[in-house]
Every structure is written in structure tokens, then in C-alpha cells.
Amino acid sequence: MPELPEVEVTRRSIDEPLRDARVLGVRLGKPLRWPLGCRPESLVGARIGPVARRGKYLWMPMLRDPAADAGQAGGLLMHLGMSGSLSLSNLPPPAGAHDHFDLETSRGLLRLTDPRRFGAVVWSAGLDVAPAAGLLASLGPEPFDPALTPSTFHADLHTRRSPIKTVLLSGEVVVGAGNIYACEALFRAGIDPRLRAHLISRPRAARLLEAIRSTLAQALALGGSTLRDFRDAHGMNGEFQASAAVYGREGQACPVCGTTVRRLVQSQRSTYFCGRCQRR
DNA sequence: AGTTAAACCTGGTTGC
């Protein structure tokens, strides 16, 4: 479910409601991708700081007041995997079969529901995202980072020989575009997803960067994409999927030229594209 | 070293 827009929508839906909330308890369900990395009880008493995002990861600071608090300061690095979503509620229903992490706080219960359990909640000591860098080390720049320019983007693409679709999915050149938005951005940029990244010209790289930004920005404004089950922490679904030109539309007419949208498999993921609008 | 397959899981949909 969650690419950058969905994760950011989620972040915005929990940041303010949980600000300065106290952790009252933790409940763990089945194992997620990685172990929590600390005793669940050790989180009790912490104060939740501003929730941040890096790529598709969320960072929730667990602050301590040194005066009368022996607990360790750090934070929780959270990932929604393929099927995860967070919900925040004052009257939560009993934990279901797919509810694998509950953070009981003074401002409601934050719950991670994740049927496939590709998601994660990992403790990391330290007050910033950076120390949790083990998992974040290979991430490329944020799509809206001003330091990411057509020049740097083009230079990075120039070092990759894989198909551009695969390179975008790797998140090593720019983070945030998953399968839906990589397909949509390539469509908007008029680039064939099979084109090897290093062969992309400077002007086309500039156009692709702009397409990635406009696609992610539009998705964010529409609350993300809800293909099956994505919801923000208040239960609101996204609306971007209705705006998708090619994703999930194999066999349908391209909205621009009418050519039949095709599907192919790259890196074991479906790629949707228009063979006429998108060129090598 | 760089690129590609396999793996982690569950559930919904499709087709015989």
C-alpha cells in the first residue's frame, strides 16, 4: 500500500494528535520484519515527539524528562511494508488477527495493522533519524529536497545500467516512488520503463524529475492511493488511484492517445505503460 | 561491483 504519499498522509494524521502524548503500554502481536529491539515495557513513560518521515519510514521520537526519568531516549522507526496501515483511536476495538503493534498512549491507541507483516517497528537509541541509519543508509535524496536538481539526478542516473523503472523502485537515486508512482511518473515523462537509466538524456532526466515531483504532490493532495485497504490513521481513504493513467489499467485505452495500455514484469513487479506515449 | 532472483507473509481474485 504505502509509497511516499501514503506514508506522509499517515504521518500528518498522527503527528499532531500524538504530540507530547505519554506512552502507557505496548502490546505486540505476531513478529514483523524485524524484532522491536528493546523490551516493550521500556517504552512506558516516554513522551512522543514530532513524527518525521524519511523515504517510506516514519520516525517517532521517544523523549525522556531527565529530572525524574531513568528511561533511555530514542525513537521508533516504523515501516508499513506492503500491507500495513496505522490507526489512532480513543475507543479501539480488541486487537484482531493482523494487529501486530499497539502503542497505548495518553492520547489514544496507535495501532499497526499489517496482514502480510512486511512492515516493522524498530527501536533506535538517539534523538534523530540518522542514528537508525543502518536501515536508511542506502536511501537516495527526498524527492522535494532542493539539493536534488536535474543535474544531480541526471548524473546519478548516468551511473546505472538497469532499466529506469527498476532504478526508480530501488530508491537509491530518489526515494518515495514505489510501483504505482514510478509507473505514473514514467508515463508523464514519456519514457519507456525498459530504457536503461544511463541512456537518459539530460533534458529527459529533468522532465522525469519534474514528473516524479508532480505525481507525488498530486497523490499527496488526494490523500494517497487506496487500491485495497490503505487508510490514514483516522480511517480516510485516498483518491489518487482514480487519476492513474496507466497503473492497473492493462488492456484499457491510454487516456492521452488511446493506445492499449500494456503490462510487463520488471524486477518481479508489474509495470504498466503506453507503448506510444512512452519512448526509448 | 553491479544486476537480478529469491525470500519474507497473508489474502483476494482468477481460472480450470
Added chain:
DNA sequence: TGCAACCAGGTTTAAC
């Protein structure tokens, strides 16, 4: 109706 096969928003790990 039953059951096998395939599909799904991600990312690490192992293998060419």
C-alpha cells in the same frame, strides 16, 4: 464448490 495458480502498495538477502 474446490482448489491451484497468480496477483498485490516493499525491501533485504542471497546468488549469478
